[in-house]
Amino acid sequence: MLKQFFSYYKPHKRLFLIDFFSAIFVALLELAFPVAVQSFIDRLLPQENWGLIATVSILLFVVYLLSTFLQYIVSYLGHKLGINIETDMREQLFTHVQRQSFTFFDNTKTGHIMSRITNDLFDIGELAHHGPEDAFISIMTFTGAFSIMFYVNPTLALIALVMVPFLIALVTYCNIAMNKAWHNMYGRIADVNGRVEDAVSGVRVVQSFTNEDFEINRFKTDNNLFRKAKIGAYRVMAATHSSIYMMTRLLTLLVLVVGAWLSYKNQLTAGELVSFVLYTNVLIKPIDKVSALLELYPKGMAGFKRFQELIAQEPEIKDKEDAMSVKKLIGDITFDHVSFSYDQHKSVLNDISLNIRPGETVAFVGPSGAGKTTICSLIPRFYDIDDGSISIDHINIRDMTKKSLRSQIGIVQQDVFLFNGTVSENIAYGRRNATEEEIRVAAHKAHLDEVIQNLPHGYNTQIGERGLKLSGGQKQRLAIARTFLKNPPILILDEATSALDTETERIIQKSLTELAENRTTLVIAHRLATIRDADRIIVVTNDGIAEQGSYDELLAKNGIFAHLHNIQFDPVTNGSLMS
Numbered sequence: 096m097l098k099q100f101f102s103y104y105k106p107h108k109r110l111f112l113i114d115f116f117s118a119i120f121v122a123l124l125e126l127a128f129p130v131a132v133q134s135f136i137d138r139l140l141p142q143e144n145w146g147l148i149a150t151v152s153i154l155l156f157v158v159y160l161l162s163t164f165l166q167y168i169v170s171y172l173g174h175k176l177g178i179n180i181e182t183d184m185r186e187q188l189f190t191h192v193q194r195q196s197f198t199f200f201d202n203t204k205t206g207h208i209m210s211r212i213t214n215d216l217f218d219i220g221e222l223a224h225h226g227p228e229d230a231f232i233s234i235m236t237f238t239g240a241f242s243i244m245f246y247v248n249p250t251l252a253l254i255a256l257v258m259v260p261f262l263i264a265l266v267t268y269c270n271i272a273m274n275k276a277w278h279n280m281y282g283r284i285a286d287v288n289g290r291v292e293d294a295v296s297g298v299r300v301v302q303s304f305t306n307e308d309f310e311i312n313r314f315k316t317d318n319n320l321f322r323k324a325k326i327g328a329y330r331v332m333a334a335t336h337s338s339i340y341m342m343t344r345l346l347t348l349l350v351l352v353v354g355a356w357l358s359y360k361n362q363l364t365a366g367e368l369v370s371f372v373l374y375t376n377v378l379i380k381p382i383d384k385v386s387a388l389l390e391l392y393p394k395g396m397a398g399f400k401r402f403q404e405l406i407a408q409e410p411e412i413k414d415k416e417d418a419m420s421v422k423k424l425i426g427d428i429t430f431d432h433v434s435f436s437y438d439q440h441k442s443v444l445n446d447i448s449l450n451i452r453p454g455e456t457v458a459f460v461g462p463s464g465a466g467k468t469t470i471c472s473l474i475p476r477f478y479d480i481d482d483g484s485i486s487i488d489h490i491n492i493r494d495m496t497k498k499s500l501r502s503q504i505g506i507v508q509q510d511v512f513l514f515n516g517t518v519s520e521n522i523a524y525g526r527r528n529a530t531e532e533e534i535r536v537a538a539h540k541a542h543l544d545e546v547i548q549n550l551p552h553g554y555n556t557q558i559g560e561r562g563l564k565l566s567g568g569q570k571q572r573l574a575i576a577r578t579f580l581k582n583p584p585i586l587i588l589d590e591a592t593s594a595l596d597t598e599t600e601r602i603i604q605k606s607l608t609e610l611a612e613n614r615t616t617l618v619i620a621h622r623l624a625t626i627r628d629a630d631r632i633i634v635v636t637n638d639g640i641a642e643q644g645s646y647d648e649l650l651a652k653n654g655i656f657a658h659l660h661n662i663q664f665d666p667v668t669n670g671s672l673m674s
């Protein structure tokens with residue numbers, strides 16, 4: 096895993112090297128300082144040469160200026176490095192998520208993706224910056240300081256060294272505890288995010304069932320679990336810091352006491368004693384740093400592990416290596432013995448065969464859950480089938496690139512997603528290089544032009560979550576305009592007007608009929624009145640395709656369709672069912 100982690104440094108090699116060598120230089124200066132102090136006290140002071148003392152002082156000052164500058168470089172470039180890596184990873188993650196297949200989104204909570212893209216990556220960035228640099232510098236200063244101490248006075252150096260295993264044991268113990276605590280905390284925050292996501296996107300349902308208190312209580316429970324986990328993590332952190340602090344002060348005290356004794360015995364000069372105390376501080380610093388790293392490492396690595404898990408998930412639906420980019424299809428769609436299930440346990444489509452001729456309008460009707468939407472989702476390859484084949488113009492859709500296949504299919508659904516942006520931008524989502532004139536023509540075809548003219552800023556009016564709200568009918572028109580712009584040979588209308596009132600539906604229907612002209616069209620309709628003019632109607636039930644034929648043929652047949660028809664148009668039940 097570390098190897099994969101380090102691969103992210105590659106694009107920033109130069110930055111890393113400058114930062115790294117500056118850090119080494121700072122560490123060297125730090126190592127040299129106590130030696131300088133020692134010579135100052137032991138050699139320079141007794142000479143009482145004030146001119147020389149002044150010169151040396153100025154020299155020290157210059158060295159300090161240099162060290163300060165280098166520390167600035169290290170801090171600035173180090174963070175820059177971390178932020179760059181974090182940005183790269185975030186981009187990679189977003190790109191990856193954006194390319195995932197529908198199954199991924201069926202099974203992954205938005206909150207979890209969000210917390211990976213934000214929280215996790217902050218920690219990874221911090222680790223990327225501090226990790227290798229601090230680890231290396233710590234080892235270097237530690238061995239450096241110890242070697243010098245040993246050279247000056249082996250006895251005292253060894254006494255100081257005796258403390259080190261205790262420190263290491265303590266730090267390792269803390270590391271394990273901390274690792275567990277952070278991991279726990281991350282799980283809990285993901286739960287909290289998931290709850291927020293649910294309650295916010297489902298707020299209409301929550302409020303219509305007046306389940307606010309229920310949701311608040313569920314949230315409280317999760318929020319409290321997170322609180323406990325976070326407090327727990329910080330308690331472990333506080334305990335770690337204070338016990339390490341205590342150990343280090345103990346070390347300083349030990350050196351001071353033993354050093355004083357040695358100096359009394361004339362085995363240590365005053366300068367040496369001072370430099371020893373200074374060196375114990377140099378010795379402690381890396382241990383401090385390592386302990387900070389130990390706090391950062393599990394956090395960052397836990398995040399990186401989750402990042403990797405996500406990145407490792409290959410999109411389920413991928414282009415074959417020799418997939419071809421299809422140009423303009425005419426829309427001759429064939430399902431040949433198609434079977435499909437979302438998961439192994441429950442088959443949704445079983446051995447479905449059907450052909451839709453170019454330019455034909457085929458309506459799918461039947462009970463909800465029968466698999467109408469599923470049939471339509473298979474054509475743009477949102478899901479791959481388990482058995483059989485689907486071809487368009489006699490080319491298996493698996494032999495086409497996803498991009499070229501999907502560019503041939505327009506879909507208008509019940510829910511229209513509006514992006515934050517202007518009306519114009521939202522229409523242009525259908526074909527992003529469209530000119531203003533083309534956008535206007537598309538809007539006009541969708542009978543939306545007039546509505547837009549009356550908006551406060553016309554085509555430049557902001558809509559979407561952060562802007563103006565459009566009515567259901569207006570949203571549908573916008574979706575239709577988008578599809579006009581895209582101008583695909585194949586059109587799927589999945590209950591496009593089911594959410595609208597009958598009057599609005601009737602008006603939108605006209606735009607839809609115009610949109611369907613000269614395209615192979617699959618219509619899923621709830622209200623049978625809207626599919627009177629379909630070339631063919633296919634009745635789908637849980638057992639597959641039950642009947643097909645024209646409106647009148649199916650009525651004459653007096654089967655399932657006729658039954659559905661009678662329910663909808665029966666004047667007695669009409670009122671309740673047409674609602």
Ligand code: ADP
Binds near residue numbers: 201465467
């Ligand atoms: P229809 O459009 O005819 O109402 P669908 O095609 O939406 O029916 O659903 C057919 C069956 O597949 C239903 O049993 C439904 O529960 C199931 N289903 C639909 N979408 C998914 C999905 N994304 N994941 C798992 N099961 C699904």
Ligand code: MG
Binds near residue numbers: 464469619
């Ligand atoms: Mg459906």
